[in-house]
Amino acid sequence: MKKASAQRRPVSRWRKLDRYWCYVFIAPAVVSYVLFTAWPMAASWYYSFFDWIGLGAPSEFVGLGNFIEAARNPYFWQAFLHTFQYMIGLVALNLPLTLIMAVVLNNKRLKGAAFYRVLYFLPVVTTTAIIGIVMTYIFSPFNGALNIALIKIGLLDKPVHWLGQAATAMLTVVVVAVWKGFGVNMLYWLAGLQSIPEELYEAAKVDGATGVQAFWFVTLPLLKPVGTVITLLTITGALQVFDLMKVMTNGGPFSATETVSLFIYRYAFGQQSRIGFASAAGIFFGVAAMIVAGLQSVLVQRANAERVGRQRVQPTAAIEPVAGRPPTGV
């Protein structure tokens, strides 16, 4: 009996340790979150109530003064508008194009699909600042490659200052951003496409569905949950645009492309440091981003619920049977 009890002791010690190992592995992520996300957020809230230059302890309490000043600043709301313009442009261009490319690359008969995936993913892994600098030369009205090409093929008769005019600057940055982030969303769509059971396409084919019909009635509905997540991830990322805009236009010309992040940066680190005011502007923006995140949560839940419901219904029921042939399935 003594021997048995002696053998049992080491086991119970290990079991006790087992309980705590999970906390050990979670700890770095928690610490990182607290240090780099939670603490800065809390600090921003605190600093936003002070007129503070960023050094020393905040001493001049102004209450809601910074928030009121931000709300009254027409350039702040202009920056808000620019941010949403950028976001809408990016989503409207990026999502359909990446979906189309994913559908193309999902074709099993396409040779070299892996090569194309790498090609489209290369901009994603290239430093944004480098891309921005190179693009300023490509879009330059002085010997810029784009202007030279468009003039040579006859689409332009004189160079356009893509980044120097308010009418074209934002669209130009959006186009670059679409290209930069193309690979990521394309891979997301691809993963979603590859999760659709092949049998559904076979069943649709048997029912006489064309490629377009299969895409419309099989692919798109089943991609809705993935698409919702991709859309809202893209929206959230677009709202935080900073590096590309800073390098390509620095918010110009004359604030025509100044987004909220650039506005905040200018007040935090510009000619006059106003960390308190910048924090208040940042909180305004953060609340807007939280609303978007909340919307994401609701829409994802709804999309998931729809997907679960759809899986109980035969997809071929949505397709009109070919004349003279009975519908298959149920």
Added chain:
Amino acid sequence: MGKAQMSRRRFLQALGMAGAAGLIASCTPEVVTEIVEKTVEVEKVVEKTVEVEKEVEKVVEVTAVPSGPAHITYWLPPTTEQVYREQMINEFMLLNSDITVEMDGADPANYNEATQLLFKGGDFPDVFWKFNLSFSQMLAEDLIQPFPQAAQDYLMSAYPESMFLEGINMWEGKLYGFWPVGPKSATRVLYTNDQLFAAAGIEVPTTWSELVDAAQALTDAGAGQSYGLIMGGLSTWDYTALVGGLAMTAGKMAAADGEANCIDWTKAEMTIASDYMVEGLKVCVDMMDAGTLFPGFTTINHTEARAGLATNWAGMYVGGWWDAGAYKTQFPDFKFSASPLPVFDGGKLGFNHGAPFIDRVYVSKQAEDLDAVAQFLIYKFGPAYQRGWARNGWFTALPEANEASNIADPIVQNIFRISEDIRAVPDPVARNNEQAAVSAERKAITPNWGDILGGVFSGQIAPDDYATEAQAYADLWRAELERAITEVAGRGANVSLDDWMFPNWDPDSDYTTDMYADLA
């Protein structure tokens, strides 16, 4: 467990003690005579450089010798003088083998942010360039300390009295910041590309209409590969330098050095919406409409625009006094000329106005090796450094650096002549030191004058609307000034708007130190 062994702990302890002993031994103060011998050796090595030899003697006589190896961190943005600066600091370390100067910094575009984060993180440099805090703010935050006494004594004996102003770079009689340039920092120069001018067959313009004609001729000759005038729109001071620089010859109260000097100092009102300013802008807009401005200028910065002149993108560039030195060091084969800005067609009616630029380099509160810092500052602002500085075309108020024998380059001579057009303006802080608190309280208004000009050049503000926009900004500037004065006065400071009004100011003359006393 047989024979006795040293445990790991004991071994580490022994190692640590040995290391500490070695460290202490290495910190033994050096004997003065040994350093004198080293100095003599160095003199032999650099015997060709007469100025350096003289400087070495002066250093030995005046300053205390550090008692051990010293390390100074010098934090600044790598500006146009970087090549010269590195060369001279290497020579300083050669002369002072027990002092290491580590230069570091951030790109000018990110300097404010990087320096704030540096200080916030507790990593204080010993000597640093001013960032986006004012002198009074740095004092209030206890970030700086007075220059070491030896450095103060030398600077105040070597430089003119006008380089030391209470409230600007001095506080309670002690020198906290220094920059040798002085009021001449407002100098703006028309740089021209000799090769392109020769190809176009034209002379350097001296009037507004000649400027417009020259821009057209250069553009025609350039055939799409070079243009008349280039500016760096991302650095809005290129706009204010050009527009203000043209306007200052057509009116009494304009300047090429930004909105802070475009003020009617008798009324404390900005003059950026004046008729002569509108006329100066019109010249620029006419050139833009004619297509003689470098396309894409709104999306390049000052450095790129400057390089654009040297790489034949354009034939003319309005730059600062410092750009000549940049061309000499970065583009040594570039043939260029330096001329005054073109004058109003009706004749020169006004002068350039500038405030003394005398506070850029500071000593942080955490700097410890003050003897080494003193030696460094004395060398940096001393004759050896400043003579070479002046030869490269950079201004210095050190008299011995400005001797004719030192300035042989005709371009540099030209720039020095152009600088004689500057008239020093009054400074409210120099009149009433408590106004420093008002300067700290005032909030920057955006868009500022440079941004408004950018709006005109980018087509978002119609040229006809410029005067309205500029006046609106001038009114906001005045309102903010009055608010800041009221706020600071409410805290008990003895300040008023009268500190900003100088009835004895003559825009055609320098405002000198004794004139402040006349208003007391």
